Every structure is written in C-alpha cells, then in structure tokens.
Amino acid sequence: MAEFVMPALGADMSIGTLLKWLKQPGETVARGDIIAVVHTDKADVEVEVFTGGVLERVLVDPGAEVPVGTVLAVIREDGAPTAPAAALAAPAPAPAAPARAGAAPHVIISPSARHLAEELGIDPALIHGSGPGGRIQRKDVEAAAAAREAAAPPPPPPPAAAPPATPPAAPPIGSAVEDRNVAMRRAIAAAMSRSKREIPHFYLGQTIHMSNAIAWLAQENLRRPVTERLLHGVLLVKSVALALREVPELNAVWQGDELVPREDINVGVAIALRGGGLVAPAIHETDKLTLDELMHAFRDLVSRARSWSLRSSEMTDPTITVTSLGERGVETVFGVIFPPQVAIVGFGTLVERPWISEGQVLICPVVNASLSADHRVTDGHRASAFLAAIDRLLQEPDQL
Amino acid sequence: MTRDEIKDAVLRALSDVAPEADPATLRLDADLRDQLDIDSMDSLNFAIGIHEQLHVDIPEADWARLQTLDEVVDYVVEKTTA
Numbered sequence: 001m002a003e004f005v006m007p008a009l010g011a012d013m014s015i016g017t018l019l020k021w022l023k024q025p026g027e028t029v030a031r032g033d034i035i036a037v038v039h040t041d042k043a044d045v046e047v048e049v050f051t052g053g054v055l056e057r058v059l060v061d062p063g064a065e066v067p068v069g070t071v072l073a074v075i076r077e078d079g080a081p082t083a084p085a086a087a088l089a090a091p092a093p094a095p096a097a098p099a100r101a102g103a104a105p106h107v108i109i110s111p112s113a114r115h116l117a118e119e120l121g122i123d124p125a126l127i128h129g130s131g132p133g134g135r136i137q138r139k140d141v142e143a144a145a146a147a148r149e150a151a152a153p154p155p156p157p158p159p160a161a162a163p164p165a166t167p168p169a170a171p172p173i174g175s176a177v178e179d180r181n182v183a184m185r186r187a188i189a190a191a192m193s194r195s196k197r198e199i200p201h202f203y204l205g206q207t208i209h210m211s212n213a214i215a216w217l218a219q220e221n222l223r224r225p226v227t228e229r230l231l232h233g234v235l236l237v238k239s240v241a242l243a244l245r246e247v248p249e250l251n252a253v254w255q256g257d258e259l260v261p262r263e264d265i266n267v268g269v270a271i272a273l274r275g276g277g278l279v280a281p282a283i284h285e286t287d288k289l290t291l292d293e294l295m296h297a298f299r300d301l302v303s304r305a306r307s308w309s310l311r312s313s314e315m316t317d318p319t320i321t322v323t324s325l326g327e328r329g330v331e332t333v334f335g336v337i338f339p340p341q342v343a344i345v346g347f348g349t350l351v352e353r354p355w356i357s358e359g360q361v362l363i364c365p366v367v368n369a370s371l372s373a374d375h376r377v378t379d380g381h382r383a384s385a386f387l388a389a390i391d392r393l394l395q396e397p398d399q400l
Numbered sequence: 401m402t403r404d405e406i407k408d409a410v411l412r413a414l415s416d417v418a419p420e421a422d423p424a425t426l427r428l429d430a431d432l433r434d435q436l437d438i439d440s441m442d443s444l445n446f447a448i449g450i451h452e453q454l455h456v457d458i459p460e461a462d463w464a465r466l467q468t469l470d471e472v473v474d475y476v477v478e479k480t481t482a
Contacts, residue, residue, distance in 0.1 A: 221460045226451045229460065231440050272439070274420060302441045327439045 001080065002051040004073040006066050009040050009315040010187055016040050017065045018072060023055050029075060034311060036072065041187035042279060043305075047312040053077040117141045180308075184277035195339050199254075200375040203334055206387040208394055209355060210365040216397040232350065233324050234295045236367070236390075238400045240322050240345050241265050241286035243389035249378050250386055251319045253340040259377050268318025268338065269298065271305045279305050280321045280338060281314035291400060326350060326367070335372040342374040343383075345390075401480060406454065407473045413449030414469070417442045428470045456480060 006016050017039040023029055034046040035055065056076045060066055117124050120141065127144045195201075213235050221229045244251040244265050252261045266282035273279065283289070283297045304310055320341055325333050326349030333346025348368040355364035369390055373383045393400060401409075411423050418436045432438060438446070443463075450472070451457050456479045458466070466472045 218460070226444075226447050226457050229444060229447075231444060233440065274418070274437070299441065299445070303445075 001056065002053065002075045002077050003071045004035070004049055004051075004075055006038065006060075006068050006070045006072055007047060007312050007316060008068045009038070009045050009312055010042055010191065013040055013068060013187075015065055015067050018060050018062055019044060020062045021058055021073075022046075025055055025057055027055050029053060029055050038312070041183035042277075043184075043308050043310055043315075045310055045312050045315055049075065051075050051077055053080065117144075120145050181276055184273075188277065191338060192336050195337050199337050199339060199342075201337060201372050202375050202380065202383070203370060203372050204380065204383050204387055205332060205368055205370040206384075206391060207353075207366050208369050208391045210350060210367050210394065213394050213397045214350070214365050228292070228295075230291055230295050231298075233347075234291055234298060235394060235397055235400055236324060236347050236369075237267055237269060237283070237286060237298070237322050238289070238291060238294055239390045239393040240320070241267050242393050242400065243386055244320065245287060246389045247378075247382055247386040249382065250343040250373065252342050252377065253319065254342055254374060254376065255340055259342070262319040264317075264319065266317045266319045268321040268341070269301065270321055270323035271302050273306055279310065279315075280318060280323070281305060281310050282316075282318040284313070284317060320345065322347070332368045333370050335370065337372055337374060342377045344372045346370040346372070401454075403473065403477050406476050406480065407469075409453040410450060410469065410473055410476065413446055413453050416449050417446045426469065428473075429468050431467050432469060432472075433467070450476065454480065 006018070008014075009016065019037040019039050021036050023033070023035040029035055029049050029052065031050055031052045033049050035049050036047045038045050038047050054076045056074045058073045060070065060072045066072070117127065122141060122144050124141075127140050129140055210232075214232065217230060217232055217235065224230070248261060249259065251265050252259050254260070264285050265287040266284050267286040268280040268282050270278055270280045281301055283294065283301060286294065289297060301310075301314070318338070318341060321335070321338050321344040323333060323335055323344060324347040326347060329349050331348040331351065333348055335344035335346040337344050346369070348370075350365050350367050352363050353366045355362045355366065369387055371383055371387055411426075414432075414436075415421060415423070418438060421436055427435060433443075436442075447458055447463055454476055456476050458475065458479075462475065466475055
C-alpha cells in the first residue's frame with residue numbers, strides 16, 4: 001500500500017485544505033493522474049499521484065484542513081492484493097488540524113475573514129461558510145455581523161452630552177478575491193523573508209547582445225501563423241535551461257544543511273497574476289523541450305496560473321526560477337531566490353543600445369541578464385560562467 | 401461586417417485576455433497596455449483571439465505598432481474590407 005499525503009506546495013506551507021476528490025475509492029489511478037484539489041494560501045492546486053494502482057481508501061473528507069504530510073488516502077499499488085472488506089469502510093474522520101488562534105477546531109476560514117471576525121467579536125464556529133468546502137469568507141463574516149445587528153435590540157438614545165458618535169466604518173471590501181490576495185501576499189512574505197534571512201545572496205549581471213536572436217525570431221514568426229508565434233522570452237528560458245547543464249550546481253535545492261543536486265532541469269517561470277501577486281511554477285524538463293513545445297507549455301502555464309488551476313508537481317518541482325520584468329521598461333532585475341532553490345535569473349527589457357564591435361559603433365538590441373545565487377552553493381567564478389553560457393547560447397538561437 | 405460588429409468581436413477577444421476589463425469604461429484611444437496591464441503573453445493571446453474571431457492574422461511587425469483599441473479596430477476593418 002502507498003500513502004497519498006498532503007504535499008508541501010510551497011517553501012513555507014505547513015497546512016492545506018482538501019477541497020475535493022477527483023477519484024473515488026475503487027477507481028484505478030495512474031502515475032501522474034490528478035486525484036484531488038488542495039487549497040493553499042497561493043492557489044487551488046490540482047494534486048497528482050505518483051503511484052499507479054487502485055484508490056483503496058480516502059482518509060480525509062473534503063473541507064478538512066490538515067498539516068502537510070497527513071495521509072489523505074491509501075493506494076493499492078499495481079499487483080498488490082486487495083484489502084479486506086473491513087479496510088474499505090467509510091472514511092475515517094478527518095484529522096484535526098492544529099487550531100489557529102481565535103478559531104475553533106475544524107473551522108475553515110480565510111485569514112482575512114478570521115481577522116474580521118476577531119475585530120467584530122464573532123465566533124467563527126457560529127458562521128456558515130459559503131466558500132469551497134464550507135470555507136468561511138469575509139462576506140460570510142459580514143453577513144453574520146449584519147444578522148447579529150438585526151437581531152439586537154435598538155440601542156438606547158444617547159445622552160444629550162455624549163460626544164459625537166464615531167462615524168460608521170467604511171463598508172468592508174469583502175470578497176473572495178481580496179481573501180486570495182491577502183493569503184498570497186502572506187505566502188510571498190513568508191517565502192521571501194525566509195530567503196533573505198537564510199540565503200547569503202550574491203548578484204551578477206551581464207549585458208547580452210540580442211541581434212542574432214531577435215533577427216532569427218522575426219524570421220521565424222514571419223513564416224508562422226499567429227497561433228504558433230514564439231515570444232523572445234522562450235529563447236531566454238531555454239538558454240537558461242541549457243546553461244544549467246554546464247553549471248549544474250545551480251540546478252539544485254538546499255535542504256537541511258547541504259546542497260541536493262537535481263537531475264531534471266525544471267525551470268520555474270515567474271508569472272504575475274492579474275490584480276497582484278505571483279507564482280513561479282515549473283516547466284518540467286525544460287532543457288529537453290523544443291522551442292515550440294516550450295512555447296506551448298509556457299502559454300498553457302500562464303493561462304492556468306491566471307485561472308488558479310496549477311498542478312502540485314508544478315508548484316513543488318522548480319529547480320531554478322526565471323523572472324522577466326522587462327514588460328514595462330525595467331532594465332535590470334535584482335531577484336530574491338525562492339527557497340529551497342539556490343538561484344534565480346532575471347531578465348530586463350529588450351532595448352536598443354550602442355554596441356562596439358570590431359571598432360564600429362552599432363545600434364543593437366540588448367538585454368540585461370542577472371543572476372542571484374546562493375553563496376553557500378557556488379562562487380562568483382562559476383556563476384559568471386553560467387551567465388556567459390546563457391550569452392553564448394543566445395548567439396545561436398537556431399540551436400536552442 | 402460593420403465597424404461596430406468588428407469592435408464587438410475585438411472586445412470579446414480582449415475580455416478573454418483581461419476578464420476584469422469593463423468595456424463601458426475602456427478608452428478606445430488610450431494605450432491598451434497601460435489601461436489593462438497586459439503583458440506580451442496577454443498581447444499574443446489577444447492577437448490569437450482576433451484571429452479566431454475575425455480570421456485576421458496580424459503580422460508581428462504590424463501588431464507591435466497597434467497601441468489602442470481604435471487602432472486595432474481600424475486595422476481589422478481595413479484588412480476585412482480590402
């Protein structure tokens with residue numbers, strides 16, 4: 001039997017809410033199948049299974065908030081004997097998550113709603129949650145507050161000498177979007193604080209001549225229909241993936257007190273979400289994808305990130321991050337590493353600059369590439385070799 | 401198609417990219433990127449949406465010059481009536 005557990009979908013995730021099961025006990029599951037959806041501070045994530053077999057039992061009901069590592073279900077691996085009938089009984093009660101301050105056990109409530117409930121002095125256990133899995137949202141707290149006011153007797157008239165009444169507070173802008181943004185900012189705050197606290201960053205930058213890459217891309221796109229057009233960002237991501245083969249110590253994670261190299265190169269791409277926040281999910285085995293495959297994967301990933309439907313492996317598997325912030329004219333990026341990764345590559349805007357070549361001053365498109373790296377893992381010399389490799393690879397775009 | 405029908409189709413393609421955009425408040429003569437905070441991937445998806453709705457394939461060099469909704473609509477009108 002194999003256990004299917006609540007995964008850690010972010011550097012500082014300690015708890016998650018099981019939203020729903022996509023497979024039922026008795027159904028066959030294959031490695032890579034999505035069998036559950038889990039809510040985290042950053043997103044609702046589709047969780048894949050990494051063992052093929054039959055879903056024998058589910059141990060946690062939808063709506064339960066459980067710590068990372070909690071066994072959610074048991075899978076009978078291919079070839080294993082069937083469990084006795086008694087083992088197929090109804091799901092056991094969901095394990096209780098550690099209660100947070102101000103909340104009764106088993107109450108699922110967004111951080112923003114919890115804060116509001118505390119401010120208004122309302123017990124979350126008495127609020128009906130209208131969100132997924134009965135999750136209590138700000139609007140539920142507001143509705144409970146309105147119901148309490150409606151039920152309360154009218155206040156006595158103020159004495160003549162009473163100070164002016166406090167003006168009513170502005171109506172709260174309660175919404176699921178706000179809850180989500182608050183939760184996301186909290187997750188980003190935790191990860192970035194940890195990064196700056198624990199990782200001794202160092203930073204290098206290099207200006208890369210992009211004439212060859214841009215000319216090649218323009219020719220390619222000229223012969224392609226709009227549906228198959230490539231963005232120059234795809235060339236940048238692919239060059240990073242290939243450069244990692246030459247400096248593999250940057251394709252790794254820091255666990256405990258040591259570097260753990262990763263065999264697969266899974267570049268995480270930072271994607272800004274509409275309305276604020278970001279995620280950096282992985283494009284698996286980036287170095288092995290053709291530019292067309294990479295473009296397809298990138299488009300799909302951006303679309304799913306912005307509709308909050310990423311997969312668990314995309315959240316857990318990045319081995320490095322690439323962030324491209326040139327859309328609005330930024331020329332240089334000073335990135336903060338996503339722990340437990342050990343490096344982040346930043347690209348600025350594509351801009352024309354004077355470029356001296358063989359005694360001639362030319363006007364060329366250039367891009368600034370930066371590397372923030374973990375000094376526990378590598379040093380400036382190797383890091384500069386990595387940026388040089390990116391530069392060299394971008395000079396031969398047809399080889400990417 | 402009339403210009404208004406083309407404009408409606410362009411707005412539909414845009415709403416797939418930026419669902420929070422309110423057509424009633426969008427300025428037709430202002431830079432789309434500034435108004436809606438769209439990036440290069442959104443921009444490409446917008447061009448693909450126009451292709452799917454109106455069967456007009458806007459070359460990359462032309463697309464880069466189209467900054468406002470009015471310019472996009474004018475371009476498509478020209479291509480579909482040429």
